[in-house]
Structure formats: structure tokens, C-alpha cells
Amino acid sequence: MSICLRRRDLISLIGGAAAWPLSARAQQAAKTVIGFISSASPGPYAPFLSAFHNGLKGAGYVEGQNLAIEYRWAEGQYDRIPAMAADLVNRRVVVIATSGTPAALAVKAATSTIPIVFAAPGDPVALGLVASLNRPGGNATGVNSLVAELGSKQLGLVHALLPTATRVGLLVNPNLTPTTESVTRDVMAAAARIGLQIDVVEASNSREIETAFGTLVKNRDDALLVGPDALLLARRVQLATLATRYAIPTLYNVREYAEVGGLMSYGGNVVDAYRQVGVYTGRILKGAKPADLPIVQSSKFELVINSGTARMLGLIVPPPLLVAADEIIE
Numbered sequence: 001m002s003i004c005l006r007r008r009d010l011i012s013l014i015g016g017a018a019a020w021p022l023s024a025r026a027q028q029a030a031k032t033v034i035g036f037i038s039s040a041s042p043g044p045y046a047p048f049l050s051a052f053h054n055g056l057k058g059a060g061y062v063e064g065q066n067l068a069i070e071y072r073w074a075e076g077q078y079d080r081i082p083a084m085a086a087d088l089v090n091r092r093v094v095v096i097a098t099s100g101t102p103a104a105l106a107v108k109a110a111t112s113t114i115p116i117v118f119a120a121p122g123d124p125v126a127l128g129l130v131a132s133l134n135r136p137g138g139n140a141t142g143v144n145s146l147v148a149e150l151g152s153k154q155l156g157l158v159h160a161l162l163p164t165a166t167r168v169g170l171l172v173n174p175n176l177t178p179t180t181e182s183v184t185r186d187v188m189a190a191a192a193r194i195g196l197q198i199d200v201v202e203a204s205n206s207r208e209i210e211t212a213f214g215t216l217v218k219n220r221d222d223a224l225l226v227g228p229d230a231l232l233l234a235r236r237v238q239l240a241t242l243a244t245r246y247a248i249p250t251l252y253n254v255r256e257y258a259e260v261g262g263l264m265s266y267g268g269n270v271v272d273a274y275r276q277v278g279v280y281t282g283r284i285l286k287g288a289k290p291a292d293l294p295i296v297q298s299s300k301f302e303l304v305i306n307s308g309t310a311r312m313l314g315l316i317v318p319p320p321l322l323v324a325a326d327e328i329i330e
Helices: 002-030 044-059 077-090 100-109 153-163 180-195 205-219 230-234 236-243 253-260 268-284 306-312 319-324
Strands: 033-039 067-073 096-097 116-120 142-144 166-171 195-202 223-226 250-252 263-266 300-306 327-329
Touching: 033 077, 033 236, 033 268, 044 268, 067 077, 077 096, 077 100, 096 100, 096 268, 100 116, 116 230, 116 268, 142 268, 153 180, 153 250, 153 263, 153 319, 166 180, 166 205, 180 195, 180 230, 180 300, 195 205, 230 236, 236 250, 236 253, 236 306, 250 327, 253 263, 253 300, 253 327, 300 306, 306 327
Parallel strands: 033 067, 033 096, 096 116, 116 142, 166 195, 166 223, 223 250, 250 263, 300 327
Antiparallel strands: 263 300
């Protein structure tokens, strides 16, 4: 009798073991699958990706539990993005979240039906991503951090820090069109109003960043503005290190630069922007339509000053700037 019981147990055990792979596959198949495509690299973007996950979690979606995410990272090679966008479309993901203007434009060109939630630094209407801010229309919505529209304000902060400066460099990625063109026009117009000369330097990889700083030194630029770009942000440690090494006071567009040793930053909260991308993605997964979700625009801009870097550069930050700062990093 005991032998029969053991035999039945064994048969049950074998049957259960055989069912495990099928059960696992069924659970995997039941997960909602979305896409995430970024112009940058995963390592430097970890804080933003974490914020995206937090936004999804707030809507009830957790990767590995009820959600699967297909990631695509261009790692600064923007020419790879259209193929990545086409691949995600072919995989029939239910939503595609994008990071950076090149990714948003590529996905928008690849599909008119799959919902898109973007994080873009510039005006999404001017970029052709949406019809209007309040009523996006079509299949795309998202967040405009306004990073690309603050060039004149940032140049004004440089002038406040260095009132005797006459030449200022502007570092941009030539591959980031049309954002780079818009930022350059804005900064040039602002510079003309206050009598500054702008030297535009370009870089699309680490080696070109090194070369750009050599050009800035040769031009004897008094300061530097760093334009908005996922590739440049991903190389923020390199930029902050070179700016200190060559003693070039530099103003950046997001606080993450100042946190790794950059002198000053002025811009919106990028971490919160990516959290909002996660929130909107979750809402769409629950049935909302992108056309009905207004574009979220950054409403709070923060000035962050790294006083330790200022001391290394031998700079005395004027009291009005210190008072205006939202945060001073010691």
C-alpha cells in the first residue's frame, strides 16, 4: 500500500514538474510588454530609469511582476535609433516610452498607432510630436522639461557670475538637430543683447569632448555653456572634470552635472520628468488615450551651485546668486 502511495506521489511530482515550464511561460505571456528607447546609455541614466519605474509603480505596474520592458539603448549613436524604433514596433509592444528628442522623433515616424510617451527637452509642438500642448492629438504625449528653451536665462547667469567676461563657449552635439539649432539661435540672440561673443564648439563622443576643450582654451573663452543632449549628460563626469582641469567656469542645464562636480546648473528636474513619463505610461496601460493627456511642462526651475568647485576655480560667487540658489553643494 505504501508503495502505491509513493508511486502516486511520484507520478504527481513528475506531472507537476512538467507543468512548471508551461506555467512560467503562461505567466510571462500574461505580462504587459512595453518598449523603452533612449538616446543614451543605461549606466549614466540609472537615476532617470529608476524614476520611470517609480512612476509605473505608482500606477500599479512593476517590471518582472505584471510588466515586461523591452529596452533599446542607442548609447549616443543616434543613427541607430530608427532601426531600434522599427524593431519595437514590429514586436507589437503596447506602449513605447522614449528618452531624448531623436528617440521621440524616430518612434513617431515609425508608428501612428502605438501610444508614445516621451521625455523631450524642447517644444514638442515645434518638433512635430504633437498638435498642441493641451490637446496633443494623435498617438503621442509626454513631458517637456524646457531644457532646450533656457539658453538665454543660463547665459544671463553666466554674465551675473562673470560680469567682465567677453567670450563664452557653447558646447552642443551636432547630431542633435533640430534641438541644437534652436538652442544656438536662442543663445546667440541673448549674447547679442548683452554684448558677448559666442564660440560654438561641437562634440558627439568622448574624444570630441576632449578636443572641444582644447578649442575653448585656444579661443581663450571666459566661460562655457553646455547644451542639452543625452550624450553630453551621460558624460557629465568627464565634462565636469575637464572644466575644472582647464579652469573654465561652466554652466549646465540640469542639476546632475553639479552633483558630480560641475560649477552651476539651471534647469528643470529631469528625475521628476522621467517619473511623470512612467505615470503617463501607466495611465495609458489602464486605458487612457495619449491624445487626451496634456503635455506636462516643467514649472519649477532650480539653480544649483557647487561651492567646492567654485573655490577650486578661484571664483567668488556674487551674493545675489547665492541668495537665488535653490541649493548650494558644499
